[in-house]
Amino acid sequence: MERTLSIIKPDGVAKNVIGEVVKRFETNGIKIVAMKMIQLSKHQAQGFYAVHKERPFFNSLTNFMTSGPIVVMVLEGEDVIAKNRELMGATNFKEAKEGTIRREYATDIEKNVVHGSDAPETAAFEIKYFFNDLEIQNR
Ligand code: GDP
Numbered sequence: 485m486e487r488t489l490s491i492i493k494p495d496g497v498a499k500n501v502i503g504e505v506v507k508r509f510e511t512n513g514i515k516i517v518a519m520k521m522i523q524l525s526k527h528q529a530q531g532f533y534a535v536h537k538e539r540p541f542f543n544s545l546t547n548f549m550t551s552g553p554i555v556v557m558v559l560e561g562e563d564v565i566a567k568n569r570e571l572m573g574a575t576n577f578k579e580a581k582e583g584t585i586r587r588e589y590a591t592d593i594e595k596n597v598v599h600g601s602d603a604p605e606t607a608a609f610e611i612k613y614f615f616n617d618l619e620i621q622n623r
Contacts (some may be wrong), residue, residue: 489610494552518558518620537599568600
């Protein structure tokens with residue numbers, strides 16, 4: 485069993501697609517074992533995206549991520565890191581496969597509706613960034 489962090493970004497929450505995203509996880513055999521809605525401060529967004537701090541879009545990305553509430557979730561399942569990335573689609577929605585979350589709902593390379601950890605090490609860091617052990621259920 486593997487765990488990963490999923491975020492429905494401010495654009496996804498604003499578009500009222502929380503349910504659509506959650507439904508894709510649940511219908512694809514992925515369990516949600518933690519979930520909350522929060523709004524990040526600039527400092528918190530910068531800490532989360534610290535690996536991108538040298539990228540030209542860092543300031544814009546961290547502003548966007550603080551622009552409204554987000555839904556953070558811990559997902560659990562077999563091979564869930566890769567499975568979630570598959571359901572999300574490519575970073576650039578124009579390159580995302582038909583039927584993926586980003587292809588369906590994203591409008592911009594930055595405003596691409598969802599985040600998903602890309603490897604076991606990043607998943608461990610990202611889950612801890614938002615949740616303590618007591619907030620994650622064993623279902
Ligand atoms: P991800 O793992 O698919 O989310 O992609 P990355 O880790 O490469 O980038 C993190 C996030 O930064 C993406 O999900 C986008 O929201 C944003 N992003 C990536 N590339 C660009 C870009 O070229 N321009 C802007 N403005 N944002 C970007």
